[in-house]
Amino acid sequence: MSSVEAFDVVDLIRTKRDRGELSTPQIDWLIDAFTRGYVADEQMSALAMAILLNGMERREIRDLTMAMIASGERMSFASLDKPTSDKHSTGGVGDKITLPLAPLVAVFGVAVPQLSGRGLGHTGGTLDKLESIPGWRAALTNDEMLAQLSDVGAVICAAGSGLAPADKRLYALRDTTGTVEAIPLIASSIMSKKIAEGTGALVLDVKFGSGAFMQDYERAEELARTMVALGTDAGVATTALLTDMNVPLGLAIGNANEVRESVEVLAGGGPADVVELTLALAREMLTLAGQPDADVEGALADGRAMDVWKRMIRAQDGDPDAPLPVAKETHVVTASRDGVLATQEALPFGIAAWRLGAGRARQQDPVIHAAGIDLHAKPGDAVRAGQPLFTLSADDAARFPRALEALEGAYTIEDTAPPRGPIVRARIES
Template sequence: MSTNQNRIEEFDAVDLIHAKRDRGELSTPQIDWLIDAYTRGYVGDEQMAAMTMAIFLNGMNRREIKDLTMAMLNSGERMSFAGLGKPTTDKHSTGGVGDKITLPLMPLVAVFGAAVPQLSGRGLGHTGGTLDKLEAIPGWRAHLTNEEMFAQLQEFGGVICAAGGGLAPADGKLYALRDITGTVEAIPLIASSIMSKKIAEGTGALVLDVKFGSGAFLKDIERSRELARTMVALGEDAGVATSALLTNMNVPLGFAIGNANEVRESVEVLAGGGPKDVVELTVALAQEMLALVGITDVDVESALTDGRAMDKWRDVIRAQGGDPDAPLPVARETHVVTAERDGVLVEQQALPFGIGAWRLGAGRARKQDPVQHAAGIDLHAKPGDTVRAGQPLFTLSADEPERFARALEAVEGAYRIGDPGEPVLDGGPLIAERIGR
């Protein structure tokens, strides 16, 4: 209940639920009151659950989504990097399988004089969390004070750390509620959740990596496009230079799915190697992030091959207590799956491989669950590759061998070897479209 028993409330939650249930619009004052009243506990979870379902079923117009975003933004503090003396630019991905792009991207962008305040989260379900990956590095710490974050941005130009609880606390409550009420996929709720946090972080520019396909939140490219356009408009309305890339998540990104193995693959990219798709997306997002803050005519790829991005990575890992030279965790047990016949790998669906890695211990079912940093899947072939009978297709890694059976169940039927000339089912190009001004 409200901490102020004598407060006279402006609105009644039931009236607002009725209005949205009956496809009505909520006014700006109504939305402001709703989010404030929910944050302070006057509106209960059961009432907000009814409201989120009404929004899921009936949607919101652009003005309502903007009001919802600003109300969640205003529920907490707002950071500012105005005193840094360098432009700030950030990236947010809607999440996928093997999506370790933040790791090589942050140091790559920082090489060119922009500051990257990358406030990241943990994984839930089949999508991996950036903080979980980095915590595979011995000594690395996710939690920094605002003063530590500012100092690290000033000295090295980049930071990846946990967001403080003071940023958009309304979103923290609402996010947890959506997760248990079947309303995660509502575009107004996704857009306001992401953008309230990102605007609160105080970045001057933001690039959104909006996924579509098998391993994405939203499978359909049209829905992903709608989400991208909604978020770009919200960013621009709030004075943040914003653009989005629609990217293909029908196939896992790179060859590594997990935590420690994704760090290894990220370091390969920073050393000038790594999988082609990871390099392509890292470079494209870096160019987009730099362009939004006016840094153009730079050779982004050269910073991967000449060691500058690697040097920056080592600096920021050390700054957060990590040892970039320390061995990463290795699982106690492995299980190799081989090709049953000669042919071409024509299909490799992202979602089942993400679920498989999760079942091996790389992810969590609840926020409080620990992850096993060495657990995961390493792919040895990607769609379009020619394979021979007996050749390894992928390796499962886990500390407990009893996890292998359920992981194998998850990926059963998710990959297929066809004949030469058979169409490859990879969903098309990695980067489908750019959205923004």
């Protein structure tokens, strides 16, 4: 067998550096050679920077995505006797929507294969939240996942290492070389895993604003359009909602407290913004799966979604009725004057929760499940001097000063508050 490689990686780097296009065979070879270890990390890093600076055409991004899918296994849900629909969020502060959403959609006979991740930095990870529940386990085999989808209809679990392994290596490089923000690389990273997962329909929750990965609305819209095009080109029914992440979502930021809030939503209560986004995404997922008239409000109100939630948690060895962890220490911050809470910036609250122990700085770091922040008011609410605005929770009171430092200037009390726009700002389809 010949050991001669089809291309020279330095030529590919120069092509992108000089704003040229890579051909389909070049991209296929590049991802295969990178997966094999022939293309060195420093070479792939140089190429990632060239892509960040000069972009890629739609065809190149599609080829990159398909090559990353081809680097690993593809799952299939063809054996299920029901359609599949999934959701992916680009992440934010207080974003626990997956938890009530998956069981809600499953009520209507649509299977939800929610392969989720862990948090890094200020954005929380769905698996970290669920691991607050005693006994619950994230790791399932493909057979266990299929059995649970067939029986319960919803599963939230860790993605197997076999899906798009090239993406895992490239993601680690992007994190350490300042190229995380490259839209072609973000889009191909997310969509390679989602397409390889084998879902029939996909709804993207692409966030913009202070606490979002893409703070700028126009950049978030470009990312959403790119990902919808990739899904459509791969034969997956795909739409995106552009949603506001300038203010934390709901009243809980952390892990155990976000599970509590999700259960409140499943019980027919919960904060209005969390309910609104859960219902909007459920309608979108069900419409793509052929059920545009499903009564999602009714399924929350009458307990059907809660029933599926409990079965889903038990199927993964969790106890849905067990008490959740409670922090050893709390610190309450109160209003300095009478007025209206005018601003509440998502990013500083996410950083503060991270500093309390709710998040991790490195992938291997543990999270403190009881750590986080509970908000007692949202922008537009009238407050009185001395009234609690939010409570910090941690297992070590020594964490409070740095968390409070992150929150300096993150919220304001004025005589009036500016009106807030809708959470869902736009819907994008192919």
